[in-house]
Amino acid sequence: MKRHILILVENLPVPFDRRVWQEACTLTRAGFQVTVICPAGTTGDTEPDVVIDGVRILRYPLRAAAGGPLGYLREYSLALWHTLRLAIRVRRAGRVDVVQACNPPDLLFLIALALRPTGARFVFDHHDLVPELFLSRFPGGGRLLFRLTQCVERLTFAAADAVISTNESYRRVAIARGKMRPDRVAVVRSAPDLDRFTPRPPDPGLRGGKTHLLAYLGVMGPQDGVDHALRAVQLLRDEAGRDDFRCIFMGAGDTFDELRALSAELGITDIVEFPGRVPDEFVARCLSTADVCLSPDPRNPLNDVSTMNKVVEYMAMGRPIVSFDLAEARVSAGGAAVYVPDNDDAAFARAIDRLLDAPEERCRMGELGRRRVEQALSWQVSSANLVRFYEDLLGQPQTAEQVAEPADHGVVA
Numbered sequence: 001m002k003r004h005i006l007i008l009v010e011n012l013p014v015p016f017d018r019r020v021w022q023e024a025c026t027l028t029r030a031g032f033q034v035t036v037i038c039p040a041g042t043t044g045d046t047e048p049d050v051v052i053d054g055v056r057i058l059r060y061p062l063r064a065a066a067g068g069p070l071g072y073l074r075e076y077s078l079a080l081w082h083t084l085r086l087a088i089r090v091r092r093a094g095r096v097d098v099v100q101a102c103n104p105p106d107l108l109f110l111i112a113l114a115l116r117p118t119g120a121r122f123v124f125d126h127h128d129l130v131p132e133l134f135l136s137r138f139p140g141g142g143r144l145l146f147r148l149t150q151c152v153e154r155l156t157f158a159a160a161d162a163v164i165s166t167n168e169s170y171r172r173v174a175i176a177r178g179k180m181r182p183d184r185v186a187v188v189r190s191a192p193d194l195d196r197f198t199p200r201p202p203d204p205g206l207r208g209g210k211t212h213l214l215a216y217l218g219v220m221g222p223q224d225g226v227d228h229a230l231r232a233v234q235l236l237r238d239e240a241g242r243d244d245f246r247c248i249f250m251g252a253g254d255t256f257d258e259l260r261a262l263s264a265e266l267g268i269t270d271i272v273e274f275p276g277r278v279p280d281e282f283v284a285r286c287l288s289t290a291d292v293c294l295s296p297d298p299r300n301p302l303n304d305v306s307t308m309n310k311v312v313e314y315m316a317m318g319r320p321i322v323s324f325d326l327a328e329a330r331v332s333a334g335g336a337a338v339y340v341p342d343n344d345d346a347a348f349a350r351a352i353d354r355l356l357d358a359p360e361e362r363c364r365m366g367e368l369g370r371r372r373v374e375q376a377l378s379w380q381v382s383s384a385n386l387v388r389f390y391e392d393l394l395g396q397p398q399t400a401e402q403v404a405e406p407a408d409h410g411v412v413a
Contacts, residue, residue, distance in 0.1 A: 002033040003394050004095055006087065006120070008111055009038045009102040010079045011127070013045035014057055016277070018309065019127070019166075019190045020102055021055075026383040027390065028054040037086045039079065044277070058086045064254065076105050087111050096120045097394060100164075106130045106152040109159040121393065124160040126170050129153075132302035136223040154178070162393055164188050164386070169305035169328055186389040190309050193379040196280060197316035199370070202289035210271075212245040212356050215290035215319075217283060218310040220253035223303065225296035225324070227255075227262055228345050232296070234266040235349035242353065247272045248286055287317040291362060292355050295323040299342040307332055312377050315369030320362045322351045332377065336369030 005027055007020060014036045015021035024034045034055050039062035040046050050057050060082035064075060090096060099115055101108035102125040112122035131149040138145075157163070157178030163185045165171040171187050174180045207213045214233070220226050226249060236242050249259070249272065256274070263272045275282070287293065293314040297303045304326050311332050314321050321337035323329045324344075329337065338355060340347040355362055 001095065002031060003097045003390075004033040004035070005098045005100055005390070006090060006096045006115075007034065007036045007100045007102065007125075008083055008087070008108045009036065010062075010076070010083070010108065011102070011104055012038070013041040013059060014038045015052065016041060016045050017102075022191075022193065022379055022383070023100075023125075023188075023386060024055045025053055026379075026386055030387045030390070032390065035090055037083050037090075039082075058090070060086065072105075076107055079105075080107060080110065083108065083111050084114060087115060091115055091118055091120075098123055098390075100125050101156075102127050103156070104128050104130050104133060106149070106156045109156045113159060121161040122159055123162050123164060123393070124156055125164045126174060127166060129170070129173060129302055129305065132300070132305075133223065136300045136302045137221075160184075162186070162389070164389065166190055167305075167307045167328055167331070169331075173305075186385060188386045188389065189377065189382050190307055190312070191377050191379040191382045192309075192313045192316040192373065194316060194374065197284065197313055199318045200284055200288045203285045204289070206246075206248065206286055206289045208246045208271075208273075210244055210246045212291045213286075213289050214245055214247040214292050214294060214352065215286050216247070216249040216251070216294045216296070216310070217287065217313060218251045218308070220249070220251050220256050220259055222255055223297070223300065224253065224255075225298045225303075225343075226259050228298060228324075228343065228348060229294045229296035230259065230263055230266060230268065230272065231345040232294075232348040232352065233272060234268050235346055236352055237268065237271065239346070240349060240353045242356070245271065245291075245356065248290075249274050250276075250278050250283060250286060252277045284317070287314065287319055290317075290319055292352055293317075293319040293321050294352075295321050295329065295337070296348065297324060297326065297329075299324050299326055304328065311337070312373060315377070316373045318366035318370040320355055320365035321369070322348060322355065324348070333369065334372060336365050336372065338365075 009020050024036055028034050036057045040059035048059050062079055096115055098121045099112040100123040130153055134146055134149045163174045163180050165174055165187050171185050174185045175182055233247055260274050263269050295311050305328055307328050315336050323337045323339055325339040338351045340351050
């Protein structure tokens with residue numbers, strides 16, 4: 001039998017959660033059996049039980065939290081119930097060797113503990129620093145709730161047999177704050193697959209008759225700073241006097257409607273487009289056309305030490321970046337980005353203005369970023385680290401050619 005890895009994720013549906021999907025496909029190709037339990041999407045990724053590229057995905061209905069901490073309490077309670085229900089069914093159908101829990105929230109260790117008596121090990125895939133995430137979303141939040149996030153983080157680390165960190169900053173947190181042994185913590189960076197993120201000829205139609213295109217790709221939540229980018233766009237037009245550019249903000253999230261309303265309030269709806277979640281083909285076409293890509297994540301305790309997927313994806317497409325001055329942004333992008341002072345919208349606008357007038361500089365930055373990804377920051381590098389981590393934990397798996405595909409267990413949501 002193949003070694004069976006059960007991946008739990010609550011934050012996004014799969015395959016829309018790009019990191020989880022890359023991990024699942026990599027492990028499947030390496031000879032492991034992989035099942036993913038996640039929420040269903042609203043418009044796509046809705047099937048309750050589906051097999052895609054050899055990965056079984058079980059999805060449950062979940063409405064994202066609306067409002068403050070009480071909304072998250074309701075969301076996480078329902079998610080835990082559905083995840084436990086499906087995990088028990090998966091276990092009844094066959095052996096589970098590892099439960100890999102991807103946060104947030106730092107509560108999925110409870111599901112791993114429920115399966116531990118049957119021999120399942122627990123791997124914590126550390127996507128976010130939840131205490132810092134709490135502070136970024138609720139800067140005036142209660143001290144009791146903040147301490148609760150710290151407590152469940154400690155419990156998660158205490159329960160983990162091993163930890164996957166997304167960067168060296170997170171690895172240091174796992175060792176220092178989580179008290180994990182260094183040899184039990186591996187870095188698997190979120191990274192673009194160069195087979196998919198490949199520059200292509202630009203599409204002038206996306207510029208809407210303008211000379212330049214600005215692009216954003218990513219989640220749109222309170223901590224993602226898209227509001228900073230919109231205000232910078234307004235300053236770029238009204239203060240710098242530029243009328244030669246258009247902006248496309250690709251993605252969705254909790255604040256999507258608020259951001260569209262803000263663009264109307266700022267009077268920039270004629271130069272800003274929100275297409276929502278878009279196919280990979282559109283992403284590649286848009287980023288290949290963009291003159292400057294935007295990474296407006298504001299500086300806070302979470303963002304400063306987090307690797308932003310969009311930064312490395314922009315680099316893979318050979319695009320120059322404007323970013324606030326975050327520690328991990330500098331680690332990832334190096335000279336492929338221009339860094340501006342913390343949360344300064346006017347400085348962000350000035351940096352875009354300067355790059356739009358410097359085509360040779362944009363080209364140099366784009367080439368540097370692409371080369372950096374090819375050499376060290378692609379998923380091809382991260383996937384090797386992931387497989388090595390699991391081989392050390394579980395031993396060398398049989399290859400897909402050596403083991404017949406498992407029978408359909410008939411697990412349903």
